[in-house]
Amino acid sequence: MSQLHVIDHPMVQHKLTILRQSSTGSKDFRELLKEIALLMGYEITRDLPLEDKEIETPICRMTAKVVSGRKLAIVPILRAGLGMVDGLLTLVPVAKVGHIGLYRNEETHKPVEYYCKLPEDIQERLVIVADPMLATGGSASDALTMLKGKGCTNIRLMCLVAAPEGIKAVQEAHPDVDIYVAAVDEHLNSNAYIVPGLGDAGDRIFGTK
Ligand code: PRP
Ligand code: URA
Numbered sequence: 001m002s003q004l005h006v007i008d009h010p011m012v013q014h015k016l017t018i019l020r021q022s023s024t025g026s027k028d029f030r031e032l033l034k035e036i037a038l039l040m041g042y043e044i045t046r047d048l049p050l051e052d053k054e055i056e057t058p059i060c061r062m063t064a065k066v067v068s069g070r071k072l073a074i075v076p077i078l079r080a081g082l083g084m085v086d087g088l089l090t091l092v093p094v095a096k097v098g099h100i101g102l103y104r105n106e107e108t109h110k111p112v113e114y115y116c117k118l119p120e121d122i123q124e125r126l127v128i129v130a131d132p133m134l135a136t137g138g139s140a141s142d143a144l145t146m147l148k149g150k151g152c153t154n155i156r157l158m159c160l161v162a163a164p165e166g167i168k169a170v171q172e173a174h175p176d177v178d179i180y181v182a183a184v185d186e187h188l189n190s191n192a193y194i195v196p197g198l199g200d201a202g203d204r205i206f207g208t209k
Helices: 010-020 026-044 080-091 138-149 164-173 201-206
Strands: 004-006 050-056 061-067 071-078 099-104 111-117 125-130 155-158 178-181
Touching (some): 010 026, 026 080, 026 155, 080 125, 080 201, 125 138, 138 155, 138 164, 164 178
Parallel strands (some): 004 178, 071 099, 125 155
Antiparallel strands (some): 050 061
16 A cells, blocks of 8 residues: 655755745745755655675775665656756756656646656656645646556655645555655645645746746
């Protein structure tokens, strides 16, 4: 069964509170989202296996630790997921990046696919799907289905704010995918926005409203 990990580190919670406030403009929103993504990335990569490597320090030879073979891919769901990529790349600079473009139909709230470009060897990688908002769960579920269709078997979902409805939907559709969030909010409103949430993440990142 899929595990839900709530990353309640004080620095993540503090930055999220600033991010949520409507008085926070796009520049600060982008910076904070990047910082939170990096901090959340620490937790998501906590269990990566290590292996020994022989190195030489200025003093002597030693057996040191390096992250072993498993390769990583970061897949943001466009647009808002883009805001989490730089933070994750700061942590794992060698990761490859794929993109999945989905937008929600304003009336049905169902996701519509418009773009998909993934690394050729994506099925060999641990994939971190990034999207700040998990509302109905439709977009995340579709993105996970697309990745599984390309052969991915090792996927984690990273969101900033989640509604209980979205968590339930993803866990039912993808019981093999662990979900990492900074907050589980109260519920969805009649427009399928997360309450209290932070508004429209894409618009806040890119200043489109
Ligand atoms: C937002 C958000 C998620 C989706 C979440 O994207 O970034 O992708 O909604 O909603 P769901 O869980 O109900 O599917 P949106 O469709 O607004 O597109 P945008 O990122 O391009 O603004
Ligand atoms: N998409 C957003 O950007 N915010 C929400 O609250 C729900 C979906």
